Amino acid sequence: MKPLFEKMKHLLNQFLRIYYTKKLLKLNKKKVFNENEMTFKNHQLEQKKERLISKTESKELSEAEVQTKRQEIEIRIEKELTEAKQNIITKSADIENKIIKMKAKRDNLQNALISKIENDLLALKEKNTHLEKVISEAKKTNKDLNQADELIQEKEEELKNNLRKINIIESRKNTEENTDIHLSLSHLTMKFGGLKAVDDLSFDVKKGEIFGLIGPNGAGKTTVFNCITQFYKPNGGDIYYNDSNNETNSLLDFKVHDIINLGIVRTFQNVELVWELSVLDNLLVGAHSLYSAGFFSQLLHLPKIRYEEKVLKTRALEVLKKLDILAYKDALPYGLPYGVLKKIEFARTLMTKPNLIILDEPAAGLNDAETKELAQLIKSLRDEFNLTIFLVEHDMGLVMEVCDTICAISFGKKIAIGSPSEIQKHPKVQEAYLGGE
Amino acid sequence: MEKFKLHFKRISKHPFFGFVLFGLALSLIPIFNNFLPVSFVDSAAKTLIYFIVALGFALLIGYGGLASLGTSSFIAIGTFAIYTVMDLLNMPFALAILIGVIVALMVGVIFGFVSLRIEGMYLAIVTLGLSEIMIELFKNFDKFTGGVSGTTFSSFRLLGQSLSTNQTFFIIIIAVVIAMILTYNLINSPTGRALLAAKNSDSAARAMGISVIKYRLIAFMVSTVYAVIGGMFYMAYIKFSMGSTWGLAVSLNILAAVVVGGSKSIWGVFIGTFIIFGLDLMVFQQIPFLSQGAFANFSFVISGVLIIVVVMYYPSGLIGLFKKMTFKLKNKLAKKSKGERKS
Known part of the structure; x- marks a missing residue:
């Protein structure tokens, strides 16, 4: 009865651990979204500044007046920008707090898993030494019996498997210790x-x-x-x-x-874009994991989804600009040159940073x-x-x-x-x- | 005045403007009810009801790529749900919607889970089988459905007042406009794009972080809810429903409507529904020459030929043809104006 119970407990732990890890990853995604928000705010306020300045210029004022107006506008924009920044910073601090809490919950389970792995490792090593002994003894005593040969082969196979298991566990440790391994x-x-x-x-x-x-x-x-x-x-x-x-x-x-x-993002051998959507929308498909608005928010087009849409669109335009394919943003990918399609796929992978x-x-x-x-x-x-x-x-x-x-x-x-x-x-x-x- | 014009221009460019305008235009039908033949008004209402159903179905087939043949049984669930709640239990319409949606979601999830493993033709066959089971169920639950002979609906009440058919028509128009707006929202949101991505390439969608199963289930549920609500309005307006009429023919008609019109455009779906459900009674039967004698069934020939032509030459539906035509027209006009400027 007891081993069954242990097993159930282990499975439950495993499930919860993965659940918490997924939540953690979602929170990390929110962090990425926040970074995008920053660039979006910068972009938006810059546009606003330009608009306001062009408005003052069209009003036929003397040069000194234009200068003062311009300064006023700059100060105003600067103020708004700092406000927006503050807002985003508090938001990301919030997320950070949540991450720390989630991590604490997760780490408990993780530690349980690790100690179990360690135990397994020890047990395996013990088993191996035992096996080695058995093999050497078998070799010594019945050298010419076929039966013993079979036994030895079997045990050696088992030994090999165990060694592989040990290696796998140790490579986990190795990856944990060497952070430069990706x-x-x-x-x-x-x-x-x-x-x-x-x-x-x-x-x-x-x-x-x-x-x-x-x-x-x-x-x-x-x-x-x-x-x-x-x-x-x-x-x-x-x-x-x-x-x-x-x-x-x-x-x-x-x-x-x-x-x-x-x-981790991948591309495909034969470009797998959505042919019915424009290039920009294709990039938004790539950013799908960054959206956090729920179904009803999408159904009713509530402010949340509209805001997310705007933020990620600026990110998409930024990526397209970097890859030099901004000209194709509203085109359908169907019929574009193959090199451009590859670039679009690249751009899509870059959406989630x-x-x-x-x-x-x-x-x-x-x-x-x-x-x-x-x-x-x-x-x-x-x-x-x-x-x-x-x-x-x-x-x-x-x-x-x-x-x-x-x-x-x-x-x-x-x-x-x-x-x-x-x-x-x-x-x-x-x-x-x-x-x- | 200038400002007002600018403002108006901005509003008129918004897609919802077209939907509301469409609703206003439709409301001319009940307003001039007395001057129009009864068959015309009735078939207009039917067209609109099926349009709601077809909108949901367009999301399923055009965006999700899932060809289901179970639509008719969901309409039937709607008709019987409203009959049970409002006639038998004497409860308000809001509750009818709630119960209908819940029942539909439960059945929709069953249909949806079946669809997760299979695609294409096989899905169509399985949903067909499920809908046949539903028909048998309707026949046997005669307390709620009236059994083989069907059931009539006494009166459609809203806020304690029973509405005339004319008033019901207005309600249907409002529902149509709302359905159009919601569908538009959904199509132009991550959900719509995720569905398209999953239809295009399952593996690419999953690599982009889209849970294909989740979105397919969503598409199924949305389409069932639309169908159930369409069924409710059907009962509210037509006031009669019989289990055995909700068979394959209705599902196929809706499929044809969506395919003919163009499954990826809201206006396309309307054109398709109009051609399949409205063209005969609303246009051909009103022309005296066509409604008599040898030409009585002429309209079915026309719609049949239309389906063949569209499927063969315009895979994106009639809306694709319209778009092509307007594009050419615009090009021509642009060239003309350029030529004038040059000379």
Whole structure:
């Protein structure tokens, strides 16, 4: 009876922990929204200033009068701006308080989980030493009996599995301690029936780097992607992620539509925009997780949703301007050049101010000139928005040019990891691409 | 005066202005009730009632991409809910709306949960099956529905006063305008965009943080509420409802109305509903030459041909055709004015 009870308690704890974590992430989103609010207020008041000044200019006053009026206006705007700022600051302080409370609640549960993990770890280690003993004894005593051989094999298999489990747990600790790791895959395994699409794959992505995942066709790159974004739930292994507050989460705890709240956004191989909506509205779709207005607020168009709409529209325009595609803002994406579509998708990912962007074959369907431009764009985006970029690509030119670290995989297994030049020289990579001798 | 003009210009550009104007234009029908044939007024009311239902359905199919064939049973729930609450229990209309909406939401959630797993044709078939079950239920719950022979409705009361058909017509017009405004709001909000995104690509929508299941359920619930309210007004105006009439034909007609008119435009939905439900009685039957003899059923031929033509050549509905025409016209006018300026 007792173990069942323990299990139930553990499950409940797990559920609550994830629930609180999700709430925390929502609050973080509100913080992002507040930042957007700031730029919106600046923008709005600037416009107001211009309007007022142009009004005074049209009134045919003497120059001195215009000057004084202008000063008056500037003072007024300045005042309004500070007021707005104060407002936003109090709001964000409020959110901060809520975050602290929520965190306290969550951390209790988190600690329980961690202590359980530690216990598991100890138990596993004990089991392993025991197993090793059994194996060595079996080897000593019955050397030539087939039965013993089978036993040894079985035990060794178990030992291996246990070691893998220990590794997974330890890599969690490792990610927690090393805050410069952004994403850590640990013994990731994904099976489709009998086929192992991803087989025991582990690597770390560091903060601020451009990480490339390469491999021949059918190597399982896209499967890795889909495992990270939780479109597939992996059969084994774990994926850990350090968010902007240096909190470590296992991505397996989340659903696909929660992943964006952690600050991970992805693009798609063949641009997946909403073809019936204008470019601006497409960006607003990307900002969907920033809206907090409820259904009735939307139904009745209450002030809250109107305000959020305005704030996020200014953000969208800002992003479009940065990517140099402001001219297309009211156009429907259907029929626009492919390079522009890719840029729109980029812009959509930037709406939520993410930390990690996952690009699925960004150069697919682009010509050479466009690919070069894309490489520039990726680099400049990384520098400007302080991003980490993780990409899968076929175009070797692009990968070698932009990536800081490259991981090469073949048939779901890691064959090499390192800087572009190292990968180019690596004999195993050459073999995977060009075939053995 | 100048200021007033400017103000008016700003208001007239607001989309709600068109809806209110439309409501005012419609209210001419009950005002000139005495000069119009009864069949004309009746079919106008019916068209408006089905327009409310079609608006909800347009959200479901045009934005959610979910083709349901269960609309008619929701209308039926509306008719029977108002009959039960107002006639049997003698309660006010507000309560009827509340109970009707609650029942509809419960049934809508059942339909919706079925829809979460399946798409396209299969969804249509499943909802068709569910609606057939509903018809059988209506036949058997004869206390609330009148069973096989249907039930009549005594009088529509609002605030303790029973309303004449003419007054009911006004209420329907108000409801239509409100439904148009609410639909417009919903379409131009994160919900509408999320639905479109989910229809376009399920995986992309989920990657953007849109919970596809949630929004599909919302679309289902909104469309059921619209259908139930449409059903209530149907009972209030027509005053008769029979379970077995709410079968596949009505659902298909509403589907056709939305597809013909254009599922992504409120005006398109109106045009479609008018063509399917209003064209025959409101226009053709009023022309003496067409209403007699060999041409009596001519209008059905016309609407059938229209559906075929629209589906083949204008996938975005008749509203797409209108938009194209106005766009061309504007271009022509612009060119003309340019030419004049040059010369």
